[in-house]
Amino acid sequence: MYSSNQGYPRMGQDREWKRTLEQFWKKEMSEEEFSARMKKLKSIHVKKQADAGIHIVPAGDFTYYDQMLDTAFMFNLIPERHKSDHPLSLGSYFSMARGSDDAHACAMKKWFDTNYHYVVPEWEEDYEPRLNFNKPLEDYLEAKEAAECKPVIIGPYTFIILSKGCHSLKEAADKLLPLYIQCFRELKEHGAELVQVDEPAFVYEGLEEDLHVIFSIYEAFAEAVPDLKLLIQTYFEAPEAYEKLTALPVSGWGLDFTKGNTIELLKTHGFPKDKILAAGIVDGRNIWRTNGAAALDLLYFLIHEVQPADLHIQPSCSLIHVPETAEGEDGLPEGLLENLAFAQEKLEEVVTLVNAENADAREKILQWSTSSQPEAGPSSKSLRRAQSFSERTRLQQRVFRLPELPLTTIGSLPQTKEVRRNRKSFKDGTITKDQYERFIQEETKRWINIQEELGMDVLVHGEFERNDMVEYFGENLDGFAFTRKGWVQSYGSRGVKPPVIYDDVQWRGPITRDLTLYAQSLTEKPVKGMLTGPVTILNWSFAREDRFSESIAWSIAQALRKEVHALEEAGIRMIQIDEPAFREGLPLKASKQESYSRWAVNAFRASHYDVKAETQIHTHMCYSEFSEMLPVISEMDADVLSIEASKGGGELIRTFKDFQYDKSIGLGVYDIHSPRIPSVKEMEAVIRHCLEVLPAERFWINPDCGLKTRSEAEAVKSMENMAKAARIVRESLKQTV
Numbered sequence: 001m002y003s004s005n006q007g008y009p010r011m012g013q014d015r016e017w018k019r020t021l022e023q024f025w026k027k028e029m030s031e032e033e034f035s036a037r038m039k040k041l042k043s044i045h046v047k048k049q050a051d052a053g054i055h056i057v058p059a060g061d062f063t064y065y066d067q068m069l070d071t072a073f074m075f076n077l078i079p080e081r082h083k084s085d086h087p088l089s090l091g092s093y094f095s096m097a098r099g100s101d102d103a104h105a106c107a108m109k110k111w112f113d114t115n116y117h118y119v120v121p122e123w124e125e126d127y128e129p130r131l132n133f134n135k136p137l138e139d140y141l142e143a144k145e146a147a148e149c150k151p152v153i154i155g156p157y158t159f160i161i162l163s164k165g166c167h168s169l170k171e172a173a174d175k176l177l178p179l180y181i182q183c184f185r186e187l188k189e190h191g192a193e194l195v196q197v198d199e200p201a202f203v204y205e206g207l208e209e210d211l212h213v214i215f216s217i218y219e220a221f222a223e224a225v226p227d228l229k230l231l232i233q234t235y236f237e238a239p240e241a242y243e244k245l246t247a248l249p250v251s252g253w254g255l256d257f258t259k260g261n262t263i264e265l266l267k268t269h270g271f272p273k274d275k276i277l278a279a280g281i282v283d284g285r286n287i288w289r290t291n292g293a294a295a296l297d298l299l300y301f302l303i304h305e306v307q308p309a310d311l312h313i314q315p316s317c318s319l320i321h322v323p324e325t326a327e328g329e330d331g332l333p334e335g336l337l338e339n340l341a342f343a344q345e346k347l348e349e350v351v352t353l354v355n356a357e358n359a360d361a362r363e364k365i366l367q368w369s370t371s372s373q374p375e376a377g378p379s380s381k382s383l384r385r386a387q388s389f390s391e392r393t394r395l396q397q398r399v400f401r402l403p404e405l406p407l408t409t410i411g412s413l414p415q416t417k418e419v420r421r422n423r424k425s426f427k428d429g430t431i432t433k434d435q436y437e438r439f440i441q442e443e444t445k446r447w448i449n450i451q452e453e454l455g456m457d458v459l460v461h462g463e464f465e466r467n468d469m470v471e472y473f474g475e476n477l478d479g480f481a482f483t484r485k486g487w488v489q490s491y492g493s494r495g496v497k498p499p500v501i502y503d504d505v506q507w508r509g510p511i512t513r514d515l516t517l518y519a520q521s522l523t524e525k526p527v528k529g530m531l532t533g534p535v536t537i538l539n540w541s542f543a544r545e546d547r548f549s550e551s552i553a554w555s556i557a558q559a560l561r562k563e564v565h566a567l568e569e570a571g572i573r574m575i576q577i578d579e580p581a582f583r584e585g586l587p588l589k590a591s592k593q594e595s596y597s598r599w600a601v602n603a604f605r606a607s608h609y610d611v612k613a614e615t616q617i618h619t620h621m622c623y624s625e626f627s628e629m630l631p632v633i634s635e636m637d638a639d640v641l642s643i644e645a646s647k648g649g650g651e652l653i654r655t656f657k658d659f660q661y662d663k664s665i666g667l668g669v670y671d672i673h674s675p676r677i678p679s680v681k682e683m684e685a686v687i688r689h690c691l692e693v694l695p696a697e698r699f700w701i702n703p704d705c706g707l708k709t710r711s712e713a714e715a716v717k718s719m720e721n722m723a724k725a726a727r728i729v730r731e732s733l734k735q736t737v
């Protein structure tokens, strides 16, 4: 048996990777120094895995930004707008990721059901990809002296399925096939024996239709590089069409045994003889110790199915979804640390499992947490507002008297260095609570004035008091614990520190009321109260696994409802309950989606169902493909839903129209994740496209997410352009009346 890994966290224990990237972007470091530092970090990650005792260490998982972007760049899928005199320069690479003065960034989407965002590869018309360089090979050559390595690469099916702009799977596959073959040949020539080919898209239902293309791809690989062992890696669910798929001419399969019915599939259909099984036994998506007894049972079963020499034990997916190590996390509630396993601890578990024939190892395994099957907690109920949307909207229009195409923002305003430094000083005790709160108030006041000057119709307080939209609520509710360094990459250099839900969630008292009221006291215009919704708090935390998700979401909703009432009683009349993770939590298998949608909608509605008809409830979602989820989103019954519309907004709105979505829509007219400032014309065009589909009274105008990552100058200029665009359109609407 071998121990193996699929991918290592990139951030670095002290977020060295993030800091290196950001220093380079700020031009505080030369390209040579940047490359040298990144190379060093890459080798440290390889060494840490080898030192943990992992036999087969991945090479190629390290990136400067994102693995899908790397693959697109390697295959020369560089959109024309990002090409420069040196098309293979870091300038082009980061321009694709983050945009540049004259080129908008490539889109970002959630990676399956995770909070990690990948850069969406774009296929331009008639594009002919070519192999610019061989990234897995370069990383393999760098790593192979330090460890036994397995190059990893995103497989062609997944790469194409997650791309946009290609006409057909077949056509794109035909173009990519020779490039993959060249990659594989070069790897083989340089000594690689086994390559991990990530095909997580094999878990999607509907795969059957594509099986003939998938077969033709992998048959071509088998013919072209017969001596190289390809191991297809799937994760996050059991693969579809298991029996047919496992007949592919590859050397092995990586399967996730922590999700879906993978074990049943093997029990029913067996595992193909003489193939490698890379068994994902240690959950790569949570931070809990493995249930030792259950893992041993599974291991005994697998040993009977597969020759030990063909059995690799590994985490269920890449470890980029968990923090690097729990070592040093000594500020947690008593008894919690012993139950935690981050990446390093998970690798130790893998190594111990491989040694399970040794009695000491077995004893150790049996001491790991024995969390039982989840117990039922409170279950959700279907509660909803007493009045229909049309009744509510009539009353609300009388209260708010907003202009056509009302202008607003999504909540957060720039979290500048100064904001973060002040919070750090408060946490370190170098400034007092009073000083910190005064600073936050001053920043809020300054930005209320800026928003007034820019002509926003509905203002926000700016969320300056929040480290993160989930962590902050966790800190102010009972039942959550916080790590010091539990950072997980969210996109590019940005990280989140998901709180740990380890106990019953309870409301302690008003969280957002005072600052929202303070902001409201400074302006005649409405200020939106700003909350993170129950489903998002759940999905972006590491939740206990001895309760069903439905019960936890329901408890969070009960706590948030008290916050909603505290705001309403204080006179706040618009409340936004953000649910950006609502779509992301949707199970990957269609057959499991209905149950999730039911309890997720119930939790969202339970958080506010008994507010007054005049109280306007907003919600916001971002970076999601939710057109197929519109019936569910409509059931959430929010008065206003803000969504991304800057790319293909018109088409998206058409989907809303076709579905007869009847509530208001906030058009996210510009992409906030890029430092690029969109022009008035661009945003005007987006608004006009949407107006071709639905009338103006249905729309609000806003950015596509919060502005916390932007600098003050970028935020002000973009908001100014957005307001100009809205006013131009308003004027032309008046003239056509």
Ligand SMILES: CN1c2c(nc(N)[nH]c2=O)NC[C@@H]1CNc1ccc(C(=O)N[C@@H](CCC(=O)N[C@@H](CCC(=O)N[C@@H](CCC(=O)O)C(=O)O)C(=O)O)C(=O)O)cc1
Pocket (backbone or CB within 6 Å): 115, 415, 417, 420, 421, 423, 424, 466, 467, 468, 469, 470, 471, 490, 491, 493, 494, 495, 496, 497, 540, 580, 705, 708, 709
């Ligand atoms: C909306 N999004 C979110 C997602 N998930 C969340 N949990 N939260 C989200 O908001 N998923 C989808 C998207 C992803 N978007 C983002 C956007 C921005 C960030 C981000 O900016 N992350 C920050 C870290 C934020 C944070 O928690 N900050 C803390 C700690 C700050 C810190 O690092 N302090 C320094 C000292 C600072 C100084 O002296 O200048 C230190 O401790 O060393 C805080 O503000 O207090 C990031 O930097 O990556 C994430 C996801």
Ligand SMILES: N[C@@H](CCS)C(=O)O
Pocket (backbone or CB within 6 Å): 410, 411, 412, 413, 469, 530, 578, 580, 620, 622, 705, 706, 707, 708
């Ligand atoms: N209100 C939050 C939503 C992010 S999804 C923000 O503006 O940052």
Ligand SMILES: [Zn+2]
Pocket (backbone or CB within 6 Å): 410, 580, 620, 621, 622, 704, 705, 706
């Ligand atoms: Zn958002």
